[in-house]
Amino acid sequence: MMLYRLVRLIETHSGALAGCLLDRVQNSDLVPHFKRNVPSEDLKERVYGIYGHLGEWLMAKDEFYLKQRYTEIGARRARQGVPLSEVIWVIVLTKDNLWDFIKRESVLERPVEVFGELEMLQLLEQFFDRATYYASAGYELEVAEQSLKVPGAPAEGKR
Numbered sequence: 001m002m003l004y005r006l007v008r009l010i011e012t013h014s015g016a017l018a019g020c021l022l023d024r025v026q027n028s029d030l031v032p033h034f035k036r037n038v039p040s041e042d043l044k045e046r047v048y049g050i051y052g053h054l055g056e057w058l059m060a061k062d063e064f065y066l067k068q069r070y071t072e073i074g075a076r077r078a079r080q081g082v083p084l085s086e087v088i089w090v091i092v093l094t095k096d097n098l099w100d101f102i103k104r105e106s107v108l109e110r111p112v113e114v115f116g117e118l119e120m121l122q123l124l125e126q127f128f129d130r131a132t133y134y135a136s137a138g139y140e141l142e143v144a145e146q147s148l149k150v151p152g153a154p155a156e157g158k159r
Contacts, residue, residue, distance in 0.1 A: 006120050007055035009105055010098065014051035018044045021097045030089050037080040046073060047094060058123045063130070070131045074138030078146070084139050088132055095128045 010017070022044050025031055050069070057066050077087045102120075 004059070006102065006106060007058055010054055010101070011052050013101065013105075014048050017051045017097060017101055018048040020101075021047050021094055024093045024097055025090060028089070028093065031082075031086045033082045034077075034086045034090055037082050038077070043090075050094070051098070054127070057127055058120070061123075066127065066130055067134050070134035071138030071141070074135035074140075075142035077135070078139045078142035084136060087135055087139060091128060091132050091135060095124070098124065 022040055025043060026035060026040075028035075053065075056062050074084075074087060078084075
């Protein structure tokens with residue numbers, strides 16, 4: 001029950017969480033290309049969607065949803081000229097933002113609630129580990145596809 005309650009809390013506050021993450025990104029010196037190349041509304045909209053639908057993965061462990069969403073995010077950031085290290089750092093900021101929110105909002109009164117929160121933390125770790133992998137894979141795939149589209153390069157099969 002604790003897991004369900006925390007997921008609903010996150011989803012309910014997804015707008016505020018997205019706004020807080022936007023502030024973290026804007027104040028980070030580690031993501032200059034991200035700040036320059038990714039419109040704030042793009043980041044806010046995508047993160048709002050991630051926080052808003054987090055329960056889909058945590059409750060159902062929907063790997064297809066996670067793979068699809070983060071592969072697309074990685075590819076999009078590659079097209080926007082954001083280095084992979086900055087893409088990964090923004091995922092880390094997204095996770096840190098969520099941890100801070102959970103620490104502020106969760107009040108544990110019984111030992112069983114501690115186990116529920118531990119389960120949630122383990123699931124969140126799995127989520128963000130997989131998100132990082134799929135974003136990296138999507139990024140690499142996009143970079144490979146872009147290298148095939150270099151003007152003046154011979155088309156495949158015409159070498």
